[in-house]
Amino acid sequence: MTTLSKVSYFWRSAAGGLKHSPFVHFIAITTIAIALFAAGLTRTAGHALDGLLASLGGEVEVTVYLAPELSPEQVEAMRGQLETASGGRAVLVNPDEALGRLARELGDLGEALAQLPENPLPPSLELAVAPERRTPEGLEALAQQVRTLPGVTGVDYGQEAVERLTAIARALRYGGVVAFAVVLFATIIIVSATLQLAIYARREEIEIQKLVGATDRFVKAPFLIEGLLQGLLGAGVALAGLWLFGQLVGPSLASLFSFVLGPSSGEPLVRPGLALELVAAGGGLGLVGSFIAVGRFLRV
Template structure:
């Protein structure tokens, strides 16, 4: 155990010594990883915020079934009861013609528009809220199709098309983010691999000497993997810092824009697990990059 600890310490020391000995190439690797992660992380942040908006839409999603004129109050109540039995419906509220008029007056500040009319033109309606599992474009479609066949319902109003469009947009951004992430990840991987390969070439003599004094292949290689992982973690940390700075700078504009378009929506940054994921992604990139560099490199015997 003592021997293993001594070897481990020696490997870590050797890895950090490698970083110190080539600060410029290390800085290039760190910057490359952070640029890739800023772009990938920026998209992830965007997707996460858009997903949040979609979730909010879902919470407020409801279907309004306008009833045919001339429907008796009893018939309207019976219709509301039958709507309650439709699968996916969480709550049903009957809005009578009078209630509709009252709401109209409230929202328009007196309802002066309707003053010349001798009868209430607003229809009675049934407001349907959905269970959580149905608060998706697909779930909504199922409920809408069940309601549309009910006798006494003249028209259905719902934001299905809008929600579907938005969900498609979120999916597109998500796919772009994943695609971009893969491309940037591969590019960063190649650059890190080449940077580490340069370090391997620059220290070929050292590697040879280590092998000559009896260092095993892994003893020679592991410091390079440590080097790559540390570069990646630092790159991830830097990316996080840049993203947060960008987020703080953009937040006032972002908040105003979102409020204007979507109402009371608060943008959010990565939580602790998201931030850790960015740093871990950086470490992973660095580790993979150095492992790629060592494939075929002369490191030992």
């Protein structure tokens, strides 16, 4: 038998196996589809979370309050020191500008600030931090370094907000990894079990193949292809489900969270990169499950 004939036989046998036990394979395909659908939603949520962190991270600023008695030359020297230490850009905010900004933020109550006998706000430098320094540890280290500089009366960078946001993001990522690992393990076990049933149902055919001299690889190949087909079909169902979810529920979610996630929340749910990942993951799940079933329960 030529190589092309063998390959053709393997695929026909695998397709016949799917038709021979449709209910059993339906369970495996559905399980893979559910797992990949959940993984797709998790990946999309992670993508949105990364976008949120990036947008908020881009707004992280360290406000350095300066002593009023500093001369313009000293302030300029301080600005250069801060930019060198942080790798970012520092902007001077004079007391009048700071008071006007506060009045705008207070709205109608801001008119009361005009009655103050003098401006109580000090000059400050708003420092935009480089991306690699926006971690809680990096910001804390930078704040400690800046506080030691002469002429600095205070440093503020929203420490609690940054730490909470980072902790939430870390918890969501770790939780997603653990949940995906559990679902992945359960999916492999179910796929393996369904193929065991398929192998048992075709045991007489396998015995005949061995009697006429079929090799182990020849007998096992169709079952491995069956697992691959299960995974690819499951990935297709998952992608269809994600697309339908995006069409029916996506606009409502995008409208609901647009004030947090911004315009990126309206991106399509099924992106080309995600589709390739799910197809590859589905094929991998099917192959791993079939390999376990063949290796442990097909004693040929």
